[in-house]
Amino acid sequence: MDQLMSIVQAINGILWGKLLIVFLCGTGLYYTLKLRFVQIRKFGAVIKQTFGGLTLCGEKADAEGMTSFQSLATAIAAQVGTGNLAGAATAIAAGGPGAIFWMWIAAFFGMGTIFAEAVLAQTYKVRDDHGQVTGGPAYYIRDGFGSKWLAGFFSITIILALGFIGNMVQSNSIADAFNSAFGIPTIYVGIGVAILGALIFFGGIGRIASFTEKVVPVMAVLYLLGGLYILITQAANFVPAVKMIFVGAFDPRAATGGLIGVGVKEAVRYGVARGLFSNEAGMGSTPHAHAVAKVKHPAQQGLVAIMGVFIDTFIVLNMTALVIFSTGAIDGQTTGIALTQRAFELGLGSFGNPFIAICLLFFAFSTIIGWYFFGEANIKFLFGSKGLTPYRILVMLFIVLGATLKVRLVWELADMFNGLMVLPNLIALIGLAKVVSRALDDFESDGTLKTK
Known part of the structure; x- marks a missing residue:
């Protein structure tokens, strides 16, 4: 087991040390320039396309x-x-307050990448053996980029990374939070989460869509209201908190008085890495959802996808960071979800810990649903609809197992497979850049897609 851990950690050191950070940021910069800063030029259209006629x-x-x-x-x-609760706190603890600034930079360029992913997912979507619309990177890697091998590799890695191992991590986070806040045994939490998940999994795309359109806005508003209350009560610390981010981006020791002894290199590394992991731009996960959107033109969903990164990083993740800074929760030792819990306890008193436990349930459970759906699209790609029932049962078992484990190897494996699934997606994104730019040009000219 120790030898396996060493191997996995060595692979992660290569993947997440420099390779993927450079590759992901480079792809985002490339698309930002190629699409002429679409995330700025079209932000008004992003808002209109996302919220026009909004209903829960x-x-x-x-x-x-x-x-x-x-x-x-x-x-x-x-x-x-x-990632929005624990990931931001981890980045701050490891890279200082300035890590948040570099998260913003990663998200800004990531908006270009995620636009491209959504456009390609729409362009190359297909129907499965039951006539259901489906799509995602495996489909545009195979049908657009022309590599069945890379498409198959992507499908296998994302099923392992998100559907199985990733959902173990999410259920583990829920179980730990509820055990800490309410004293509920982790096995019971795991079983409860698996049962709730099954009720949605077996309901198909209709139940998944109905769940996410109602729960996601509610969970975001709940968390933001709690954070906003703290920022109002700590109003005197708001400006210094924002200042910490900008000062820390270029002089981390000055931002915390040397409490966190890191340099600019660490601020950039942890900010960019955790930012990319949080907003998932370029990772090949969210295109599965954007592929099945009912839109008249692929670029329309590309614009909507930009809003996903904006909400994830510039609204929700920022709230976590500002609460941590405003409450003075940084002590140089606490990290991860414990740092976020400490911040909300300082801001909300005894209600802080249960509040974060409830928010974590919403956040992590909704992620389980999303990641299940992404894995489902790839099960269809590899095995057809006949593979769905075994996949659903396995996901439930992994959820229960994940709630009871405290094995660091599980987290390391999740990072490894997350990293591996990114590579074929980014290769295809670069190779299909002309398809994306042509789609945007067609949309801007007359709103119709003339060619693929």
Whole structure:
């Protein structure tokens, strides 16, 4: 077991040390320039496309797919997860307050990447053996980029990374939080989460869409209201908190008085890495949700996808960071979800710990639903619809198992498979850049897609 841990850690050191950070940021920069800063030029259209005619009770998803907002909600369900609570705190503890600034930079360029992912997912979506619309990177890698081998590799890694191992991590986070806040045994929490998950899994795309369009807005508003209350009560510390972010980006020791002894290199590394992991731009996960959106033009869903990164990083993740800074929770030792809990306890008193436990349930459970859905699309790609029932049962078992384990290897394996699934997706994104830019040009000219 120790030898396996060493191997996995060595692979992660290569993947997440420099390779993926450079590759992901480079792809985002490339698309930002190629698409002429679409995330700025078209931000008004992003808002209009996302929230025009918004309702929490949209039409029922069917074989034709989901509404555009339901697809976004499913994507955000995966994006806004434990990374927004624990990931931001980990980045701050390891890279100082300036890590948040570099998270912003990663998210800004990531908006270009995620636009491209959504456009390609829409362009190359297909129907499965039951006539249901489906799509994602495996499909545009195979049908657009022309590599069946890379498509198959992507499908296998994302099923392992998100559907199985990733959902173990999410259930573990829920179980630990509820055990800490309410004293509930982790096995019971795991069983409860698995049962709730099964009720949605077996309901198909209709139930998934109905769940995400209602729960995602509610969970985001709940968390933001709690954080906003703390920021109001700590109003005198708000400006110094924002200042810490900008000072820490270029002089980390000055931002905390040397409490966190890191340099600019660490601030950049942890900010960019955790930022990319949080918003998932370029990782190949959210395109599965955007592929099934009912839109007239692929670029429309590309614009909606940009909003997903904006909400994840510039709204939810920022709230976590500002609460941590405003409450003075940084002590140089506490990290991860414990740092976020400490901040909310300082801000909300005895209600802080239960509040974070409840928010974590929403965030992590919605991520389980989103990641299950992404894995489902790839099960269809590899095995057809006949593979869905075994997959659903296995996901439930992994959820229960994950709640009871405290094995560091599980987290390391999740990071490894997350990293491996990114590579074929980014290769295809670069190779299909002309398809993306042509789609945007066509949309801007007359709103129709003339060619693939």
